[in-house]
Amino acid sequence: MAKLSVNVNKIATIRNARGGDVPNVVQVAKDCERFGAEGITIHPRPDERHITTKDVYDLDKVVTTEYNIEGYPDERFMRLVEETRPTQATLVPDGPDVLTSNAGWDTVKYKDMLTEICSQLAEWGVRSAIFVDTNPSNINGAKEVGVDRIELYTGPYADHYEEDKDAAIKDYISAAKLAHDLGLGINAGHDLSLLNLAFFKQSIPNLAEVSIGHALIADALYLGLETTIKKYLELLK
Template sequence: MTKLSVNINKVATLRNARGGDVPNVVQVAIDCERFGADGITVHPRPDERHITRKDVFDLAKVVTTEFNIEGYPDERFMELIQEVRPAQATLVPDPPHVLTSNAGWDTKTHLKKLQDIIGQLHEWGVRSSIFVDTNIVNIEYAKETGVDRIELYTGPYAENFHTDKENAVNPYTKAAILANELGLGINAGHDLDTKNLAFFKAKVPGLLEVSIGHALISDALYWGLENTIQLYKRELQ
């Protein structure tokens, strides 16, 4: 079954808007796991506009499923990974000032850089994943980096799903077939929700994990966190 990793950045955003510790990020992570989440994802940024460095260390003490830390692999990020040793580090190419991750790596251009970083992650015993689009060349060169998995950026799929879902998903199917042939694990994330998730899962062979934050946390405002996680897991069955 495809695993569901819940990105809790938005919970930290809500907390930071008021200050203090409500909602409590650590308790939400514990509850997500209790309600069926297969992992917890965070993306700590240098400005700490949502997840803070302290959050990462606090979460590392309590997460019992898979802890996935996303980020741009600068010195700050790599030091954090070295100290925490999460189950997975997902490398995204966006610089610190952008609002959200909205593009994949040019793996050919950054091949040597990614090889060095991924080699270091493996020395630390951390599973590696890199954020990529469906460009076949980027997936072929992802293999050359030595990475364990790719995370397919699903923004374009979600954007075009309601107008032509077959054409929206076709590049992802082709990308997944190639990744499977190359021996790369497949994750996916960005703008996946209860409307488009099941179709994506059905059309993308070998999908190991999806990371979902904004839509899931937003849905939880209406349906409750426990019910929402179960709804998303049902879409993945």
């Protein structure tokens, strides 16, 4: 069974829209774990438009499952990781002006930088993951930089799922097989939902973890957080 890591960015977005501390990000994270989530994911962007620096440290004190901090590996991000030592650091290539992560790394072009960062994460005892597309060269490149896992960017899969799910999943199956053959762990994330998650999980062997935020929180507005998490967990069995 692949693990479900709940991305709580959207909870922070709602809180920040009004100010104050409602909804409380720490309490929601604790509740997600209580309802069965096996991880908490955050993306502390420099502009703090959702997760703040304070949130990073506050969550570090309470998360009892897997704590996954994702972001562009600049000096600020690496300092946060060094000081909290999360279970996993997921490296994404987007800068501070990007609305949401929407592309994978060119692991060949950025080989030297990523190699240095993954080595540093290993020294800190933090599992490393790199956001990648299904291009075989980028997956082979991920192996070369010494990362522990890849996170498959599933935006294109979600975009084309309803028109032709078999075509949408084809490249992901090949990418996952290659990654597994190279000894890389396999995560996935971006626009996975109650609609498309089960087929993805059934099609991708050796899937270790999915990180889901936007769709899950949107579903929770109608179904409630506990029911929603249980529905996602059921699809991952």
